[in-house]
Amino acid sequence: xxxxxxxxxxxxARLRGYVFQFLILALIVFGVWSLVDNxxxxxxxRGKTVGFGFLTANAGFQISDTLGTWAMDYSVGESTxxxxxxxxxxxxxxxxxxxxVGATFLxxxxxxxxxxxxxxIRSFATVYIELLRNLPLLLQLFxxxxxxxxxxxxxxxxxxxxxxxxxxxxxxxYLPAPxxxxxxxxxxxxxxxxxxxxxxxxxxxxxxxxxxxxxFPVFWAACGVLLxxxxxxxxxxxxxxxxxxxxxxxxxxxxRRGFQSGTxxxxxxxxxxxxxxxxxxxxxxxxxxxxxxxxxxxKGQTEASYSIGxxxxxxxxxxxxPQALRVIIPPLTSQYLNLTKNSSLAVAIAYxxxxxxxxxxxxxxxxxxxxxxxxMMMVYLTxxxxxxxFMNWFNARVKLIER
Amino acid sequence: MAKTPTAKTxxxxxxxxxxxxxxxxxxxxxxxxxxxxxxxxxxDFHSPLAAVRSLFxxxxxxxxxxxxxxxxxxxxxxxxxxxxxxxxxxxxxxxCWTVQQGGSLPDGWHAACWPFVVxxxxxxxxxxFPSEELWRxxxxxxxxxxxxxxxxxxxxxxxxxxxLLMLTVYPLATFxxxxxxxxxxxxxxxxxxxxxGLALISIxxxxxxxxxxxxxxxxxxxxxxxxxxxxxxxTVAAIAAFDFNLEPVDTGxxxxxxITLVVAVTxxxxxxPLGIILALGRRSDMPVISVLCTIFIEFWRGVPLITVLFMxxxxxxxxxxxxxxxxxxxxALIGVMLxxxxxxxxxxxxxxxxxxxGQYEGAxxxxxxxxxxxxxxxxxxxxxxxxxxxxxxxxxxxxxxxLVSIVGIFDLLGAGQSAxxxxxxxxxVQAITMYLYVGIIFFVFCFGMSRYSIYMENKLSKSRxx
Numbered sequence: 106x107x108x109x110x111x112x113x114x115x116x117x118a119r120l121r122g123y124v125f126q127f128l129i130l131a132l133i134v135f136g137v138w139s140l141v142d143n144x145x146x147x148x149x150x151r152g153k154t155v156g157f158g159f160l161t162a163n164a165g166f167q168i169s170d171t172l173g174t175w176a177m178d179y180s181v182g183e184s185t186x187x188x189x190x191x192x193x194x195x196x197x198x199x200x201x202x203x204x205x206v207g208a209t210f211l212x213x214x215x216x217x218x219x220x221x222x223x224x225x226i227r228s229f230a231t232v233y234i235e236l237l238r239n240l241p242l243l244l245q246l247f248x249x250x251x252x253x254x255x256x257x258x259x260x261x262x263x264x265x266x267x268x269x270x271x272x273x274x275x276x277x278x279y280l281p282a283p284x285x286x287x288x289x290x291x292x293x294x295x296x297x298x299x300x301x302x303x304x305x306x307x308x309x310x311x312x313x314x315x316x317x318x319x320x321f322p323v324f325w326a327a328c329g330v331l332l333x334x335x336x337x338x339x340x341x342x343x344x345x346x347x348x349x350x351x352x353x354x355x356x357x358x359x360x361r362r363g364f365q366s367g368t369x370x371x372x373x374x375x376x377x378x379x380x381x382x383x384x385x386x387x388x389x390x391x392x393x394x395x396x397x398x399x400x401x402x403x404k405g406q407t408e409a410s411y412s413i414g415x416x417x418x419x420x421x422x423x424x425x426x427p428q429a430l431r432v433i434i435p436p437l438t439s440q441y442l443n444l445t446k447n448s449s450l451a452v453a454i455a456y457x458x459x460x461x462x463x464x465x466x467x468x469x470x471x472x473x474x475x476x477x478x479x480x481m482m483m484v485y486l487t488x489x490x491x492x493x494x495f496m497n498w499f500n501a502r503v504k505l506i507e508r
Numbered sequence: 509m510a511k512t513p514t515a516k517t518x519x520x521x522x523x524x525x526x527x528x529x530x531x532x533x534x535x536x537x538x539x540x541x542x543x544x545x546x547x548x549x550x551x552d553f554h555s556p557l558a559a560v561r562s563l564f565x566x567x568x569x570x571x572x573x574x575x576x577x578x579x580x581x582x583x584x585x586x587x588x589x590x591x592x593x594x595x596x597x598x599x600x601x602x603x604c605w606t607v608q609q610g611g612s613l614p615d616g617w618h619a620a621c622w623p624f625v626v627x628x629x630x631x632x633x634x635x636x637f638p639s640e641e642l643w644r645x646x647x648x649x650x651x652x653x654x655x656x657x658x659x660x661x662x663x664x665x666x667x668x669x670x671x672l673l674m675l676t677v678y679p680l681a682t683f684x685x686x687x688x689x690x691x692x693x694x695x696x697x698x699x700x701x702x703x704x705g706l707a708l709i710s711i712x713x714x715x716x717x718x719x720x721x722x723x724x725x726x727x728x729x730x731x732x733x734x735x736x737x738x739x740x741x742x743t744v745a746a747i748a749a750f751d752f753n754l755e756p757v758d759t760g761x762x763x764x765x766x767i768t769l770v771v772a773v774t775x776x777x778x779x780x781p782l783g784i785i786l787a788l789g790r791r792s793d794m795p796v797i798s799v800l801c802t803i804f805i806e807f808w809r810g811v812p813l814i815t816v817l818f819m820x821x822x823x824x825x826x827x828x829x830x831x832x833x834x835x836x837x838x839x840a841l842i843g844v845m846l847x848x849x850x851x852x853x854x855x856x857x858x859x860x861x862x863x864x865x866g867q868y869e870g871a872x873x874x875x876x877x878x879x880x881x882x883x884x885x886x887x888x889x890x891x892x893x894x895x896x897x898x899x900x901x902x903x904x905x906x907x908x909x910x911l912v913s914i915v916g917i918f919d920l921l922g923a924g925q926s927a928x929x930x931x932x933x934x935x936x937v938q939a940i941t942m943y944l945y946v947g948i949i950f951f952v953f954c955f956g957m958s959r960y961s962i963y964m965e966n967k968l969s970k971s972r973x974x
Contacts, residue, residue, distance in 0.1 A: 115726050126796040133800065140827045147826045224545035225569045229576055239954035240947050241907040243914075244921055248947075251928075252940040446812035453914055464818050474822045482811050482819075489810030 212391025635763010708735030783852025
């Protein structure tokens with residue numbers, strides 16, 4: 106009798122599951138414990154301690170001038186390692202956001218070109234995609250940085266892209282810099298108010314259309330509000346925004362010639378190389394996504410909307426694009442995520458982003474491997490998980506409700 | 509006499525057959541193709557809007573033709589027409605210098621300096637691998653290429669067996685060829701494990717025969733499986749520890765394309781089984797397993813490969829017990845393996861989700877156990893389904909191996925990059941020539957694989973059509 110109850114216990118799928126899960130959990134706990142134990146022993150052997158106290162220590166190394174150093178007001182020997190961490194994060198996201206904007210524009214253009222009925226346009230897009238997709242990003246980054254941007258004229262010369270406004274040489278791309286004066290904040294507030302008004306207007310227009318069937322030109326009205334309101338406030342407060350232009354000296358002492366520091370805005374060549382490489386590389390992937398998304402829409406959708414009398418423009422706007430976006434956005438988001446993660450390659454050319462400046466230079470100085478790598482990974486993980494959460498929300502929102 | 513109306517055929521009715529006309533010029537042949545693919549989109553001037561569109565198309569096409577033409581000509585000119593191909597006098601960098609720089613080429617010359625690549629070729633492909641031992645690398649590469657071709661060409665017989673050999677014997681043989689084998693493991697230790705494995709197998713057999721009572725009987729399969737695993741591992745260890753009288757080569761002496769291939773192939777081969785287990789785990793009914801697998805997968809997918817490599821090279825030594833030390837390459841390999849396993853798991857999970865629910869239910873209904881169901885019914889279908897996805901992951905991994913150069917391992921790009929630093933060949937075109945060479949190699953590999961992936965995709969979608 107006891108034997109048969111034992112047998113029935115063995116064949117109990119639920120009990121088996123519990124035992125198996127318990128065993129795996131025990132194994133994992135044991136593994137983690139032994140890792141921690143090893144680490145503690147190893148750290149003690151090397152005379153190291155664990156703790157985040159180093160974050161308040163002063164960082165004594167130079168970081169090239171970027172948005173991060175400007176925003177954190179970095180100065181050698183005075184700023185802390187925590188500042189360095191934030192500089193890394195800011196620079197990572199700066200290049201990621203610029204890359205996302207560039208790659209989206211270029212990717213949509215190339216993707217639509219790939220579908221063109223014109224052979225020249227189509228094959229140009231195909232060659233672009235196949236070439237850029239099949240070469241390692243790091244190689245492209247090296248190419249832009251070491252082969253192209255190094256070939257720019259020296260420090261004492263320049264190439265004008267728009268004379269007196271935008272010019273470039275080996276030290277970077279020089280642009281006019283905005284100087285904010287007091288009172289500019291009102292224009293920013295006005296922009297915020299305009300955004301809220303647009304949102305309310307859209308709600309109201311939708312409601313009115315549902316009730317009365319009358320459409321309201323939301324797009325044009327929104328453009329008007331968003332442009333005119335801040336501009337009016339800007340003019341009323343006396344145009345509190347000045348531009349300083351990069352100053353270029355061609356005479357005077359030899360060593361003083363070239364662009365004067367502190368005038369205008371400079372984008373360092375490292376950043377341009379990273380931005381170019383990320384944009385061009387990711388655009389190839391986005392182009393393929395866009396093409397697949399548009400091809401995924403059944404031809405019958407276009408024909409059906411023509412047959413109920415919609416014009417081509419409206420068909421595109423109300424029927425094709427909303428459905429194509431449903432297909433495009435999920436992989437597009439993961440490309441944005443890839444781009445952000447790929448920006449870590451900038452460590453190879455010493456653009457001061459998170460990996461380079463925090464897990465590279467700062468880690469070499471402080472030697473807190475565990476804490477610093479943990480902090481660095483947390484940034485990427487947080488961003489990834491936030492994106493994943495957004496994706497889930499979006500997918501749930503646009504999911505086809507099948508009846 | 510009045511004619512009957514029916515007697516005369518009306519003028520408009522044809523009496524002889526119409527001649528067969530060729531299709532209009534706009535529909536067939538070269539002109540038709542040109543019309544439909546190029547000129548039709550820019551020939552509509554019926555309304556102002558259409559005219560603007562046509563003009564835009566003409567302009568845009570012209571710009572693209574110009575850009576395309578100049579770029580392709582520029583590339584050909586750089587790589588072939590104006591390039592320096594030989595350095596007969598052995599003057600190295602001066603062979604690629606212009607008059608202004610002290611050489612003999614015309615000023616403004618800007619083209620590839622191939623003698624530089626030729627001089628660095630061995631280094632770019634194999635790194636500092638000892639030249640007299642290179643036959644081992646050639647043998648391993650040749651065997652790999654032949655085996656892969658055998659598995660991929662569908663007309664050849666014994667493809668399944670060849671694939672099995674490629675996954676079992678080939679990695680071991682390559683390991684011995686490349687490192688020299690003779691790893692330091694005591695033979696007695698291996699022998700003890702071997703006997704232990706045999707004992708486990710015997711328990712399994714006895715259990716199967718019903719000699720050990722119901723309880724052990726039930727777990728006979730697990731015992732036998734574990735036994736075979738232990739036996740297989742100790743056999744592999746014994747072979748790897750055997751002295752084949754080959755000169756040992758340190759992994760620090762590997763480099764170039766060899767490293768790229770080793771990292772990519774090891775990463776993908778090791779990540780496949782790991783990825784399958786993770787994917788099954790994530791879809792498991794057991795909450796602990798599925799949560800653990802999900803955390804593992806999302807963690808590795810959420811961080812860039814660079815940080816993984818940093819972690820592997822900086823933190824791994826801290827995690828290991830004192831006395832155990834991995835060499836640099838192995839650390840990077842572990843990082844790459846875990847990273848790609850997470851991506852592979854998601855690919856495999858896609859395949860598992862695509863399998864019809866009826867397949868799972870059918871397998872349950874005929875009384876298969878979980879592992880039998882997966883091994884015999886689900887995985888064969890799921891894996892075939894995701895072959896294109898696996899190839900694409902492999903392409904991504906192949907490109908990503910370049911990142912190991914950041915943690916100080918000289919793969920193809922890293923070796924090229926360090927060759928560029930050689931002052932003996934210092935010219936303004938040095939970097940760009942090397943990048944062109946490295947780029948061509950990467951492109952050939954990646955483009956070839958992506959074609960194969962597309963071919964498989966078409967083939968699979970055809971075979972799925974009923």
